[in-house]
Amino acid sequence: MNTIKKLLKMFLNKWALFIFIIFLEIVALTLVTFYAGQSEGTTVIITASIHLILVAISIVSLVSRKEYHSRYIIAWLVLIATIPVAGPLFYLLTANTLSYKARQKKFKINSDKIKKVTDEIAEEYDVDSFFNSIQKLVRSRSHLPAWDKTDTKIYTRGEDMYEDMKEALLSAKEYIFLEFFIVRKGKMLSEIIEIIKAKLKEGVKVYFVYDNFGGSIDLPFGFKKKLRKMGVKIKTFNRIFPILNISYNYRDHRKIVVVDGKIAFTGGINIGDEYINREIRFGYWKDGGIRLVGKGVTNFVLIFLNVWETLTKEHLDPKDFIKDQEDKEDDGYVISFQDGPLNYNHVIHEVYLTMINTAKKYVYISTPYLILDDELRLALKIAAARGVDVRIIAPKKPDKVFVNLLTKENYKPLLEAEVKIYEYTPGFNHTKAVIADDIIGTIGTSNFDFRSFYLHYEDISLIYKTKSVKDLRNDFIETFAISEEIEAKNIKKNNIFKRILLVILKIFSPLL
Numbered sequence: 001m002n003t004i005k006k007l008l009k010m011f012l013n014k015w016a017l018f019i020f021i022i023f024l025e026i027v028a029l030t031l032v033t034f035y036a037g038q039s040e041g042t043t044v045i046i047t048a049s050i051h052l053i054l055v056a057i058s059i060v061s062l063v064s065r066k067e068y069h070s071r072y073i074i075a076w077l078v079l080i081a082t083i084p085v086a087g088p089l090f091y092l093l094t095a096n097t098l099s100y101k102a103r104q105k106k107f108k109i110n111s112d113k114i115k116k117v118t119d120e121i122a123e124e125y126d127v128d129s130f131f132n133s134i135q136k137l138v139r140s141r142s143h144l145p146a147w148d149k150t151d152t153k154i155y156t157r158g159e160d161m162y163e164d165m166k167e168a169l170l171s172a173k174e175y176i177f178l179e180f181f182i183v184r185k186g187k188m189l190s191e192i193i194e195i196i197k198a199k200l201k202e203g204v205k206v207y208f209v210y211d212n213f214g215g216s217i218d219l220p221f222g223f224k225k226k227l228r229k230m231g232v233k234i235k236t237f238n239r240i241f242p243i244l245n246i247s248y249n250y251r252d253h254r255k256i257v258v259v260d261g262k263i264a265f266t267g268g269i270n271i272g273d274e275y276i277n278r279e280i281r282f283g284y285w286k287d288g289g290i291r292l293v294g295k296g297v298t299n300f301v302l303i304f305l306n307v308w309e310t311l312t313k314e315h316l317d318p319k320d321f322i323k324d325q326e327d328k329e330d331d332g333y334v335i336s337f338q339d340g341p342l343n344y345n346h347v348i349h350e351v352y353l354t355m356i357n358t359a360k361k362y363v364y365i366s367t368p369y370l371i372l373d374d375e376l377r378l379a380l381k382i383a384a385a386r387g388v389d390v391r392i393i394a395p396k397k398p399d400k401v402f403v404n405l406l407t408k409e410n411y412k413p414l415l416e417a418e419v420k421i422y423e424y425t426p427g428f429n430h431t432k433a434v435i436a437d438d439i440i441g442t443i444g445t446s447n448f449d450f451r452s453f454y455l456h457y458e459d460i461s462l463i464y465k466t467k468s469v470k471d472l473r474n475d476f477i478e479t480f481a482i483s484e485e486i487e488a489k490n491i492k493k494n495n496i497f498k499r500i501l502l503v504i505l506k507i508f509s510p511l512l
Contacts, residue, residue, distance in 0.1 A: 006081075006109075014091045014196060014248075016364075019477070020252040024058065027074050028055065029334065032117040035190060035391075036489050037385055045259050047436070049407075053083065054088035054089055054212070055080055055087075055088050057079070057088070057280075058080045058088040058091045059080070061410045066230075069213055069276065071373065071450065072450070072454065072455075073414045077090055079091065079490060088333045092308075102300075109151060110306045110309050110310055110489060111142075111143060111306070112143075113306075114142075114143045114144065114302050114306060117302065117318050117374065118144065118145050118302070120137075120146035121298070121322070122129070122146075122147070123145075124139070124145070124146070125146055125333060125485060126171065127333065127424070127464075130179075130358065130440075131333065131440075131465075133354075134289035134335070134351065134354060134420050134440075134462070135333075135335065137347070137350060137351065137354065138335050138337050138351065138462070141337075141345045141347035141350070142337040142338060142339070142347055144299045144302065144317050144335065144336065144337040144338070145299070145304070145335070146333045146334070146335045147294070147295040147296040147298065147299070147328065147333065147334055147335070148187055148285075148295065148330060148333055148463075149293035149295050149325070149326045149327055149328045149329070149331075150292055150293065150297075150331070150333075150334045150465075151292070151293040151294050151331065152290055152291070152292055152296070152334055152461070152463055152466050152468040153291040153293075153329070153468060153471075154265060154288070154289075154290055154443065154468045154471040154475065155287075155288055155289040155290065155291070156286075156288055156326070156431070156471075156475040156478075157266070157286070157287070157288075157424070158276045158277065158285060158287035158289070158430075158481075159276040160267040161265065161267060161269055161289045161291070162188065162269065162275075162276045163318055164190065165265050166192075166195065166262045166266075168257070168265070168291075168296070169192070169195045169196075169199070169257070169259060170195060170198075170199075171259065171263075172199050172204045172260055172463065173202075173260055173261045174204060174206065174260045174261075174284065175204060175205040175206070175207070175209070175261075175321065176196070176199065176204060176205070176257070176258070176259055177207050177210070177256065177257065177258035177259075177300075177301070177304040178207070178208045178210075178232035178256070178257055179208075179210070179252070179254050179255070179256040179257075179304055179307065180209075180210050180211070180254075180255050180256075180270050180271050181210070181211045181251065181252060181253045181254065181255060181270055182210075182271065182272055183210045183223075183270065183271045183272070184218045184219070184270070184271065184272035184273070185217060185218060185219055185220050185277070186272060186273035186279065187273055187278055188271055188272060188273050188275070188276055188278065189271050189272075190279045190502075193227070194330070196232060197225075197230060200230055200231045200232070203394035205233070205305070207226065207232075207233045207234075207239055207308060208232050208233070208234040208235070209234075209235050209236075209252065209304075209307060209308065209311065210221070210236060210237065210252075210385050211236070211237045211238050211252040211253070211328045212236035212238055213236060213252050213311075214298045219454050220352030224236065226348050234259075235306075235308070235311045235312055237251075237252035237311060237457075238250065238251060238252065239358055247498075248340050250256070250340075250455060250456075250457070250506055251451075251455070251456050251457065252307070252319055252340070252456075252457045253445050253446075253451075253452065253456035253457060253458050254266070254303075254307075254445050254457055254458060254459045255267060255268070255270055255289075255445055256268060256300055256303065256304060256459060258297065258300050258304055260323060261279070261297055261298070261301050261321050261323035261383065262293065262294075262323055262325065263292070263293050263295060264291070264292045264296075264297040264300040264301075264336070265289060265290070265291050265292075266289060266290060266300070266336070266443075266444050266445065266459055266460070266461060267287065267289020267290055267432075267443060267445070268287040268288055268289060268430045268431055268432055268445065269289060269430075275287055281399070281428070282395070282397040282398070282399055282427050282428035283397050283426055283427025283428060284426045284428075285427055285428050285429055285430060286424060286426070286427060286428065286429050286436035286474070286479070287431055288430075288431035288433055288443055289364070290444070290460065290461050290463075290468070292334060292461065293328070294325050294328040294334065295325050295328075296334040296335075296336060296384045298322050298333070298458075299335070299336040299337065300336055301318065302318060302320055303336070303337075303338045303459060304475055305318055306338070307457070308453050309429070310451055329468055330468070332463060332464050332465035332466030332467070333463075333464045333465065333466070334461055334462065334463050334466065335458070335461070335462045335464075336458065336459065336461040336462070336466070337460065337462075338444070338456050338457065338458065338459045339457070339459070340456065340457035340458065341454065341455055341456075341457070346453055346454060347456055347485075348446045348452070348453065348460055349375075349376075349453040349454075351460075352376065352434060352442075352448075353375060353376065353379055355434055355436045355440060355442070356376070356379040356380060356383050356390075356436075357379055357382075357383070358436075359388045359390075359436040359437055360381055360388065360437055361388065361389065361436075361437045361438075362387060362389035362390070362391070362436065362437060363383060363389075363390055363391075363434065363435070363436040363437075364391045364392075364393075364434070364436075364473075364476045365390075365391070365392045365393070365432040365433075365448060366392075366393040366429060366432065366434075366476065366479070367392070367393070367394060367429075367431075367432055367447050368394070368395055368399070368428065368429055368430045368432070368447055368448070369394075369400075369403050369406075369407055369430075369447045369448065369449040370394050370406075370407040370449065371394065371400065371403070371406050371407065371412050371448070371449035371451075372410055372448065372449075372452050373417060373450065373453070376448070377410070377413070377414070379411075380392075380414060380419050381414070381417035383467065384417050384418040385417065385418070389420070389421065390418075390419045390420065391420040391421070391476075391480065392414070392419065392420070392421050392422070392448075393422045393423075393424055393429055393431075393476070393479055393480070393483060394407055394421065394422070394423055394424070394429065395423065395424050395427075395428045395429040395430075396423040396424055396427075396429075396476060396483075396484065397427055397428050398428070399428055399449075402505055403449075404507055405498075405501070405502065405505060406502075406506065407497075408491075409485055409506070411488075411491060411501055412488055412491050415487070415491075416485065416488055417490040420485065421485045421486045422479070422480055422483035422484065422485050422486065422487060424479060424482070424483045425482065425483055425484050426482060429479075431443075431475075432444060432445060432446055432447055432448075432452075432470070433459075433472060433475075433476075434472055435476060436470050437470065438468065438470070438473060439464065439465050439469065440456070440462065440463070440464050440465075441461075441462070441463050441468075441469050441472045441473075442460045442461065442462045442463070443460065443461060443472065444458065444459050444460025445458045445459055445460065445461075446450045446458040446460050
C-alpha cells in the first residue's frame, strides 16, 4: 500500500500531474491512431484534432473552477485524457459549466434573500463559547440561524419516522413541502399520493421536488404529469432531458418534509419501500432521522423556498410560509442548514471537522459510506491520539460494491490510529449521524464521503444540549452492541489485482 500512497502523493504535485497527463495523452492519441486505421490518415488527423480541442477546453474549464476539490480535478483529468473524444465530451456535458454558473448566480441571489429574512426574524444566542462558535460558523456560511424552543424527536427506524410523517401530512391545513432524492413506486409512494390527493381536495397546497437523474428513475409512467393534473406543483432536479442539463454529479440528495411551517422532517429515508422495510434488499434497513416542531422549522421552510425559486424562478414570499409558533419548553438549541456544490465553504464538512477537533471524551459517527478526504482522516487520527473515543459504524452488507471496497480501504489506517470501526451486521446501515460528548449531535442526509461533502445538495440538523441528544447516543450504544467490531489483524491483505482495482477506484472515487 506504500506504493499506492506514493502514487497519490505524486498526483497531488502539479508538475508530476502535468507530466502524467501528457503521458496519458500520448497513449490516448496512440489508441486513436490504432482504431482509426493507418490507411485513413485524414480520419486520424480529424479525430486527434477534435480530441485535443475538447481536452484543451475541458482542462481550461476544470482549472477555472475554484470550487473543485483537487481530487475531483485529478479524477476528471485522468478520464478526459485517457478516453479519446468521449472522455472530454462526457465532462463538458455532465459538468455543464454554463448551467453551473447560472445556478450559482441564482443561488447567490436567493441566499441573500435568506439572509435578509433571517436578519429580521432571528438573533444569535449567547450560550457558551463552543456553541457560539458553531452558531457563527453555520450562519456565516448558510445565513441560517439557531433556534431555541423547538421540540426535536430522533428516529432510529425508518418505519417509525414514516408513521409520524403520515400523521403530520394528514394534519396539514395550509401547505406541504416535499423534497426527496429518490422516489420509487411501491406501497409507500401510493400511500403518500393518496394523502396528497385528499389534502388537495381540502385546499392544501402541495409543492414537490425530486431528483430526476440522481435516483428517481423507477417511477410509474406519467408520474409527474399525473401529480400536476391533481394540482401538485412539482419540479424535477437534474432533468434527464435535454442532455445538456444533466449536471450528472450535482444531485439533490436532501429529504425534507415541511407541514404548515410547524412540523419538519429530515433524515436518511427516501420514498421507497426498502427505507421502511416493506421491501427487504440487504437485510434489515436501519435508517435515522429527526422531527422538528416549533421555531426551528423556519430553516427548512427557507431551504425549500430557496431550491424552489432556484429551479422555477417563482418567488414565494417567506412571510406566507413562516408561521408563528406555540412556545415549546426550553430544550437546548437546533440549527438546520443546507450545503451543496454552489457553496464554496462546504459548511457540513466544516461542522464535522469542528465536532471531531473539539471532542473531549468521544465522537461517534454513523454512515453508510466512508470515503474520507485527507482533512477528515487526519482529524479522526488526531482525535484518537488525544485520547478521544472515536468510533464509526458502517454497513456489513453493502448496497454498492465499489463504494464498499473504498469504505473498507479506509479501515486499516484508522484502526492503526486506534479509531474503532463497527459493521452493522443485521443488514444495511443508512443512518447519517454524528454525536460528541453528550452535548452535540447531527442527523440528516449527508454521508461521510466525497459526494456528500463536495457534490451533493445536502441538509442536516444540529442539536445542542437537547433531550434528543441522549436518544441519539442511546441509539449508537445499542447499535454497537449488535454490530461486529473490526480488528486490524483480521483485515486480509489484498492481492495484486485488488490493489490495482483500488488504485483505479481511489482516483475515480470523487465520481462514484
